[in-house]
Amino acid sequence: MATKFIKTPVKGMCDMLPSDMRLREHVFSMIKKSYGAYGFMQIETPVVEHIENLTSKQGGDNEKLIFKVMKRGADLQRAIDKGTGEYADNGLRYDLTVPLARFYAANRDKLPSPFKALQMGNVYRADNPQKGRFRQFTQCDIDILGDDSNLAEIELITATAAMLTQIFAEINITDFTIHINDRRMLSAVALCAGFAEEEIGNVLISLDKFDKIGLDGIQKEMLENGYDAQVVEKYLSVYRAVKEGITIEEFCKDIGEEFLSAQVRQNLEDIIGCVAPVLAQGVKIVFDPTLVRGMGYYTGPIFEITMDGYNFSIAGGGRYDKMIGKFSGQDVAASGFSIGFERIVTILKDHMQGVYKLEGEPTAFLIGKKVSLARKAEMLEKARALRAQGAIVTVLPMAKNVGHQIELLENEGFVKFEKIFE
Numbered sequence: 457m458a459t460k461f462i463k464t465p466v467k468g469m470c471d472m473l474p475s476d477m478r479l480r481e482h483v484f485s486m487i488k489k490s491y492g493a494y495g496f497m498q499i500e501t502p503v504v505e506h507i508e509n510l511t512s513k514q515g516g517d518n519e520k521l522i523f524k525v526m527k528r529g530a531d532l533q534r535a536i537d538k539g540t541g542e543y544a545d546n547g548l549r550y551d552l553t554v555p556l557a558r559f560y561a562a563n564r565d566k567l568p569s570p571f572k573a574l575q576m577g578n579v580y581r582a583d584n585p586q587k588g589r590f591r592q593f594t595q596c597d598i599d600i601l602g603d604d605s606n607l608a609e610i611e612l613i614t615a616t617a618a619m620l621t622q623i624f625a626e627i628n629i630t631d632f633t634i635h636i637n638d639r640r641m642l643s644a645v646a647l648c649a650g651f652a653e654e655e656i657g658n659v660l661i662s663l664d665k666f667d668k669i670g671l672d673g674i675q676k677e678m679l680e681n682g683y684d685a686q687v688v689e690k691y692l693s694v695y696r697a698v699k700e701g702i703t704i705e706e707f708c709k710d711i712g713e714e715f716l717s718a719q720v721r722q723n724l725e726d727i728i729g730c731v732a733p734v735l736a737q738g739v740k741i742v743f744d745p746t747l748v749r750g751m752g753y754y755t756g757p758i759f760e761i762t763m764d765g766y767n768f769s770i771a772g773g774g775r776y777d778k779m780i781g782k783f784s785g786q787d788v789a790a791s792g793f794s795i796g797f798e799r800i801v802t803i804l805k806d807h808m809q810g811v812y813k814l815e816g817e818p819t820a821f822l823i824g825k826k827v828s829l830a831r832k833a834e835m836l837e838k839a840r841a842l843r844a845q846g847a848i849v850t851v852l853p854m855a856k857n858v859g860h861q862i863e864l865l866e867n868e869g870f871v872k873f874e875k876i877f878e
Contacts, residue, residue, distance in 0.1 A: 466591075467585060467591070468583065468585035468590050468591030468592065469590060469591055469592040470590060470592075473811075474868060475811035475812050475813070475868065476812075478812045478813070478814065479801060479804065479805070479811075479812035480594075480797075480801060482812065483623060483797070483800060483801060483804070484576065486619070486622060486623055487576070487596055487619060487623075487795070487797075488574070488576075490615070490618060490619035490622055491574050491598055491615060491619060492574075494572070494611065494615040494618075495572050496572045496573065496574040496598050496615070497571070497572060497573060497574060498573075498574045498575070498576070499556075499559065499573050499574070499575055500575065500577065501549075501552070501555035501556065501558075501559050501575065501577070502549075502555070503548055503549055503577065503578060503579075503580070504525060504546050504547070504548060504549070505546065505547060505548075505549045505554065505555055505558070506545075506546060506558075507522075507524065507525075507544050507545055507546055507547045509554055509555075509557075509558055509783070510522055510547045510549070510550065510554060511547075512554070512782060519550075521550060521581040521582045521583050522547045522548070522550055522581075522582065523547060523548040523580045523581075523582055523591075524543075524544035524546075524547045525544055525545070525546040525547055525548065526543050526544055526545075527543060527544065527545045531545065548579075548580035549579050549580065550579055550580060550581050551579055551595065551597075551751075551794065552575045552577065552579060552595050552597040552794065553597065553599070553751070553753070553776065553779070553792060553794070554779075555575075556573060556575060556597065556599055556792070557779045557780045557782070557783055557790075558783050560573075560601050560780055560783075560784075560788065560790075561780055561783035561784035562783075564784070564788075567601075569601075569602040570600055570601060570602035570603035570608070570789075571600070571601045571602055572598070572599075572600050572611075573597075573598065573599045573600075573601065574596075574597070574598050575595075575596070575597045575598075575599075576594065576595070576596045576597075576797070577594065577595065578592055578593065578594055578595075579592075579593060579594075579595045580592050581593075589768070589798075590798060593797070593798040594797040594798060595794055595795070595796070595797060596794070596795040596797050597773075597792055597793065597794045597795070598612060598615065598616070598792060598793050598795075599790060599791065599792035599793075600612060600790070600791050600792070601780070601788055601789070601790045602788060602789055602790075603789055603791070604777070604789035606723050606726055606727050606730075606757070608775070608789070608791040609727050609757050609759070609775065609791055610727055610730045610731055612759075612773065612791060612792065612793045613634060613636075613727070613731050613741070613759060613793070614731055614734055614735075615793075616761070616771055616793050616795065617634060617731075617735055617736070617739055617761075618736075619795075620632060620761065620770070620771070620800075621736040621739060623800060623804070624803075626804070627803075627804055627807035627808060628807075629763070629803075629807065630736065630737060630738030630739070631738040631739070631763070631764065632738075632739055632761055632762065632763045632770070633739075633740050633741075633742060633761065633762050633763070634731070634735075634739070634740065634741040634742070634759060634760075634761050635741075635742055635744035635747045635759060635760045635761070635762065636724065636727065636728060636741060636742070636743060636744065636747070636757060636758070636759045637724075637743065637744055637745060637746075637747040637748075637757070637758050637759075638720055638723070638724050638756060638757050638758065639749075639754045639755055639756055639757075639758055639774065639775075640716065640720050640755075640756060641707075641708070641711075641716060641720060641721075641724070641745070642656075642660055642663070642748060643656050643660075644708075644711050644715040644716035644720075645691065645694050645711065645745075646659050646660070646691060647715050648694075648710075648711050648712065648715045649687055649688075649690040649691035649694070650684070650686075650687040650690060650691075651683070651687060651691065655683070657752055658681065659678070659683075659691070660748050661748075661750065662674050662677050662678055662681070663695075663746065663748050664748035664749070664750045665677070666695075666746045666748075667767075671692050671695055671696060674692065675688055675689075675692055678691075694707075694710075695745065695746060698745055698746065701742075702743065702745065703743065704721050704724055704725055704743050705721070707743070707745050708721055720756075723756075723757070724743070724757060727757060728741055728743065744760075747759075747760055749772055749773075749774055751774075751776075753776040753778065753779045754774040754775060754776050755775055755776055755777045755778055756774065756775030756777065756791075757774055757775050757791070758772075758773070758774030758775070759772065759773060759774060759793070760772040760773075763803065766799070766803065768796070768799055769796065769799075770795070770796045770799050770800055770803070771793055771794065771795045771796055772793070772794055772796075773791070773792045773793035773794050774791065774792070775789075775790065775791040776790050776791070776792070777789050777790055811867065811868075813867075813868060813869030814848055814868060814869030814870065815869070816846075816847065816848060817847070817871045817872055818847070818848035818849070818850070818868075818869055818870045818871060818872070819839075819842060819847060819848070819849045819850075819870065819871075819872040819873070819874065820849075820850050820851075820852060820862075820865050820870045820872070820873050820874070821835050821838075821839060821849065821850070821851045821852070821874050821876065822852055822853075822854040822855075822858060822861070822862075822873060822874070822875045822876065823835065823851065823852065823853055823854055823876050824854045824875070824876060824877040824878060825853070825854070826877065826878045827876050827877070827878055828878070831876060831878070835851065835874075835876055836851060839851050850865075850870070854875060854876075854877075858875065
């Protein structure tokens with residue numbers, strides 16, 4: 457009996473057709489070139505990471521979505537015999553930030569300082585798949601390590617805005633919005649309302665659901681979590697008062713200096729003030745007091761990019777000065793931006809006419825079955841000469857239904873055909 461063969465990929469993962477790969481490689485190339493112009497250097501880290509690193513309580517809700525890798529051989533048998541339930545020693549990375557922190561801790565002495573890193577690679581989350589959201593997806597990150605000034609945030613945001621402006625110009629999109637907030641400001645609001653320091657992490661996890669469940673949903677969740685009703689109401693009243701276009705000064709007017717220093721507010725004002733004048737027309741940067749970013753490792757400014765018509769962000773990041781110290785024993789200033797590569801590709805496909813075809817005027821030589829060896833050699837030499845001039849040339853056996861064969865090749869971008877029958 458034949459073994460059942462499943463043709464479809466695993467749920468939440470995708471096969472890539474040639475046209476998909478052409479588009480992806482094109483976007484990859486634009487990202488590398490754009491960020492390279494800002495001095496970012498490409499590195500690579502393994503897709504498999506130590507489970508201890510991935511479960512360090514720095515990844516927010518993503519730690520619930522880890523694809524764990526079981527121990528192997530005798531190690532697994534010993535774990536089973538002990539009956540402790542500790543059967544995994546590794547996991548697939550759920551983002552590129554945790555691996556970067558380990559990478560920098562291990563290689564710091566070999567790298568310039570500050571170090572501007574560019575990473576591009578697959579990450580994995582056991583998530584609920586939906587449009588623009590997969591279980592295996594490509595992420596692109598830029599990070600600046602060793603710079604404790606706001607120049608790092610200014611550089612990250614301006615470089616990413618320039619990159620996205622260039623990519624979206626190809627589909628005539630000019631408008632998107634950069635949202636910015638500060639993790640310390642979020643903590644200050646919670647402390648001012650009466651939450652304890654150790655409760656802030658869970659409070660912010662609830663606030664991070666603002667776009668999905670609204671303030672009423674957040675209130676219900678907080679009360680179900682056992683928080684004092686008066687504290688919850690005082691906390692949410694701050695966000696109920698938020699209006700579109702609210703300034704940092706207006707939002708912070710009732711937050712005491714004991715909870716939030718003037719320096720934090722001024723730092724955010726300075727970032728916005730430096731970035732806004734250099735953005736392309738149609739791109740704006742706004743203070744967004746409800747922006748949380750779910751990761752627990754953020755320590756300062758956080759930012760996210762959205763586009764009208766899409767219910768997901770296309771990039772996000774922030775400052776995470778404490779993470780690398782967890783690996784190296786010494787705190788290192790760090791700030792980064794993660795670009796939603798799959799979401800960018802989704803937007804491009806939504807606005808493109810047809811598939812992304814081969815560039816130039818690709819040629820196909822279709823060789824019939826009766827063609828002599830000498831004639832084949834002649835066509836191969838002709839193909840070689842055209843390739844030497846930079847052309848794309850494919851040499852193929854002629855199909856029985858040559859019309860359909862040509863139609864499929866045309867769909868991929870081939871425009872010139874030479875049929876050799878004998």
